[in-house]
Amino acid sequence: MTTVSSAEPTRRDFLYIATGAVGAIGAAATLVPLLAQMNPDASTVAAGAPVDIDLAPIAEGQIVKVFWRSKPIFIFHRTKKEIDEAKNVDVNSLPDPESDAERTKPGHEQWLVVIGICTHLGCIPLAHQGEYGGWFCPCHGSQYDTAGRIRKGPAPRNLALPPYTFLSDTKIRIGEESAKTA
Numbered sequence: 001m002t003t004v005s006s007a008e009p010t011r012r013d014f015l016y017i018a019t020g021a022v023g024a025i026g027a028a029a030t031l032v033p034l035l036a037q038m039n040p041d042a043s044t045v046a047a048g049a050p051v052d053i054d055l056a057p058i059a060e061g062q063i064v065k066v067f068w069r070s071k072p073i074f075i076f077h078r079t080k081k082e083i084d085e086a087k088n089v090d091v092n093s094l095p096d097p098e099s100d101a102e103r104t105k106p107g108h109e110q111w112l113v114v115i116g117i118c119t120h121l122g123c124i125p126l127a128h129q130g131e132y133g134g135w136f137c138p139c140h141g142s143q144y145d146t147a148g149r150i151r152k153g154p155a156p157r158n159l160a161l162p163p164y165t166f167l168s169d170t171k172i173r174i175g176e177e178s179a180k181t182a
């Protein structure tokens with residue numbers, strides 16, 4: 001499978017961040033390689049509470065996975081090239097037409113946050129794989145671009161966007177759409 005690489009030296013940059021629930025002020029995310037056990041924080045999952053994610057440890061080009069309400073959430077710190085690729089697409093040519101701006105937050109276009117569940121039959125796509133620099137679903141071959149939009153394969157829709165908000169330039173809260181930025 002073709003790997004569209006980013007600025008990262010390795011594609012094994014796919015990390016799982018265990019997060020603290022809201023209220024854990026300044027909770028440091030713990031970076032654990034994906035290949036390690038992927039157990040979400042049980043209490044957070046059980047509570048279904050919003051989670052705060054510190055973005056500072058996520059390098060440009062990196063995609064990390066966190067869990068919110070038992071769902072995998074991908075957080076993609078996009079490079080300029082990856083942003084440009086997402087923007088330089090004829091939106092009307094897409095199976096599920098959405099502009100890059102519609103899928104990111106104003107002033108934070110380097111960050112893409114999507115629910116990591118393939119919109120075909122629910123597999124978890126693989127990051128930094130496929131022909132479009134985003135995700136490749138190993139189940140039936142759907143491919144998503146650097147904005148998480150479906151580009152090829154049987155999936156009917158783009159990767160869904162979770163509700164989230166920026167608390168600061170380096171912190172987001174997943175599970176709340178309307179919180180004010182700090």
Ligand code: FES
Nearest residue numbers: 118120121137140
């Ligand atoms: S579940 Fe992803 S392509 Fe079928």
